[in-house]
Amino acid sequence: MRDLIRDLTISIANLKSGEIKSFEFFVPQDEWQIPEDQVEPIGPLEIAGTITHAGDFFVFQAKVKTRLKMQCTRCLIDFEQDFVLDIEEELKKSDSPDDLEDEFNDDDNLYSTFAGQEIDLGEIIVEHMVLGLPLQRLCDEECKGLCSHCGQDLNKKSCDCKDKNVDPRLQALKHLLKD
């Protein structure tokens, strides 16, 4: 399988406690992907952030910007939207290289670990982007969706189902109310 994203490695070898290192990455569209159905990058990924040496751990902060093609959850058409996300994560140095991609939950603090003097931020960034995707992906806040009976895209044209397919029990009730 193709990697989700190319290496985005930062060296922390010369970073002393209390120091901050800034970085910027520009990842062309064909060098990253997002592991989520019906979501596809249609632009480069721009990343600007900092790594702070906070004593026992490091703080990774970044703003990521890109453009995505997504499927509307209501009407199922594809639409394009800018996607901007702020990311913050704590990183702890591990002695064992096996821990590299594990995440731990320590006192409700989610953090990643890394080994050696370099941190590969690529997968951490993509992970945050997947979690940051909207659950309701709408082509428009007012999207009317598809008719659940005939499948008509109600943004384009209305259908007669509402009038025809009234629940018979409701129909009976209506008659009662009329009488």
Ligand SMILES: [Zn+2]
């Ligand atoms: Zn829609």
Ligand SMILES: [Zn+2]
């Ligand atoms: Zn209909």
